[in-house]
Amino acid sequence: MAEAESTAKPPTDADPETDNEAVTFTLAGVREGFITGFPVAVGVAGYGVVFGVIAGRAGLSVAEAALMSATVLAGAAQLIGVELWADSVPAATVIATVGIVNLRYLLMGAALRPWFRQLSPRAAYGSIFFTADENWALTIAKHRSGSRRGAFLLGSGLVLWLLWVAATVLGVIAGDLLGVPEQYGLDFVLTALFLTLAVGLWEGRESIRPWLAAAGVALVANLVLPGEWYVIIGALAGAGMQMVDYE
C-alpha cells in the first residue's frame, strides 16, 4: 500500500553522513522489494501458467519446465524457446534465439550501473540473476525516488521467481482449465507498469528528443525487423540522441 510508493524519507536511524551516499544491501531492502513486487508478480504468474501449458504441450515434464523457469527466469525467451523446441529446431538455434530475445537485458543491466556499482560484486551479480522486465522497472523507479536500498531488485525478483516457478508447475498440470491471461487483463500489466515508470522518468522538455527518437525508431524497427530487436534499437537511438545533444 503506502509501502509501494512511499516517497517520504523515513526518519531513520541512519547516520546523516552516510545517508546521502551509501547504498545498503539489507534484509529490509529485500522485504520492501518483495512486498512492492507482489502485485506485479501476480500479473507475471498469469504468463507463468501460459508458459507451463506450452511447455507441457512441447513434451516437457513438470520437473523440466519448473527447472527451466527456476534457472532461466525470462518470460518471453522461455516462451519462444519452448515453441521452437516443439518444432524440433536444433538446440543451438534455440539457445541462440533465447540470447537474442534477451539482448535488452544488456541495456537494462547497464542502466542499473549507477546504483549497483556501490554494491559488492557478490551482491550485484547475485541479484542481477533475478532481473525481469517487471522488477527492473520497479527497481529503476525506486532508485530514482532516492531510495538507498540496493537489495530491492533481489526482493522484488524473489517474489517474482517464486510465483513464476509455481505458476509454471500449475500451468503444466492444470493450465488448460485456467484460461488465457487476456481474459483477466493481465496482458496489460507490463504496459501499465512501464507507462507508470515513464511518468516518473519524464523530465519535461529534456526528455522530448530522446524519447521521440526511441519511440520513432522502435516503431519502424518493429515493422521491418523480426522479434524484439525494436526494444534494443529504439533504446539505443534514444540514448544516442541524448549523446548527440549533450552540451
Place this chain on the structure above:
Amino acid sequence: MSDALALDPGVVAVIFGMALVTYATKAGGLWLVGRVDLSERAEAGLDVLPGAVVVAFVAPALAEGGVPEWVAAGATIAVAHKTGSLLLSLGVGVGTVLIVRQVV
C-alpha cells in the same frame, strides 16, 4: 504425457544452455559499463537509457493495440501522474482495459 518428475539429460542440457545465455545478458550490461571509463557524454546517454528502454518497449505495444489499450494507457498515465501510486495506476489500467474490451 511423460512422467511428471522425469529429467531427460538432453533436455536439462538445453535448459542450462538457455540459463547461461540469459544470465550472460543480464550480467553483461552491468559488467561492460563497469569495465570502461565513460565520458560525460556517454554518462548522459546512460542517464536517459531507462526512459529510452521504456519508450522503445511501450510505443510498438500501443501501436499494435486497439481502442481498449489506448484508453487504458491514457487512464494509467493520468492516475500515475495524479497519484504517483503504482498499485492504483496498475489497477486502473487493467480494470479499464477489461471494461473497454467488453464495450468495443
